[in-house]
Amino acid sequence: MMLEIAIIVAGVLMVGIAIATILTRSLLVSVIMSGGVSLLASLVFLLMGAPDVAMTEAVIGSGLTTVVFLYALSRAKQPDDEDAAALASPPGDDTDGGQP
């Protein structure tokens, strides 16, 4: 009974964090949150009695994938939340020398 409750709590948390991952504005926070979803998924696998799958999910899902996404993010130089406002301003603003 305790096992079912733990699995359901972890599942609900997973869905909640996954929705927050989509809704958040910052890509960095989004990547970290998706790693968190994987960590909870590995917990669920462990509770369901599949330690080998849990191991893979924890290492690949929350470790390697997060780092690969972060490397890709830094290579793509995607404007993040803070920089987006500066980049979104029309280029005409720079001609008068003032900060937008």
Place this chain on the structure above:
Amino acid sequence: MMRRYLVGLILIGLAFALFPLLRQAGVAEAPGPLASAYLENSADDFGAANVVTAIVVSYRGFDTLGEVAVLFAATAGVGTLLTRRRLGKAVPPPGRQGGTEVLETASRLLAGLLIMFGAYIFIHGHLTPGGGFQGGVVVAVALLLGLLAKPDAQVSHRVMTTLESLSGAVYVGLGLLGIVLAGGFLDPRALPLGVVGQLFSAGSIPLIYSMIGLKVGAELSGIIDALKGDRS
């Protein structure tokens, strides 16, 4: 407006098509005929205490070879796309900060333990949960931790390439040995089966899984090294 109706229509159609699956969802009370055949025969056939490993390496060994090939293709693709000057001297981009002292000390402490744990997982693949893929990714994570602590450190390309191709060749060679000495390609009965539950048992399964572990570890380390972006 039209598009919204179409999307709604597709959603309703999908719900209609997938609804019958909902009634079958759940945990099966008893394993099916194929699963029970695996459960009953794996210890007698191959001497493997871990049924999952017996399925992955022996019964479905050809699939595993395909998976390893797919991973190799992915690594080759990442390497080709992201590194133009292949073996040139790596130039770290300016302004990169090293890890903090806490991260450096912890990674120095953990790297050896992680590599040992990964090797344990893939050597004991036929006895305990886990195997080549799991052990390989744990080894790769040890390397990743080292790179996070010391971003300017270099992975030796020659060692990685040699390890990767050598383990792949030994894997296929063990498979071919199965044709000569036993029933067919990747048959683990090419080597003596031994006693179920001992480290040296299950024929060539531990050797094959160790090769897979080394290969996966080297390939994922290669992907991380290519993505690090020193060689672009």
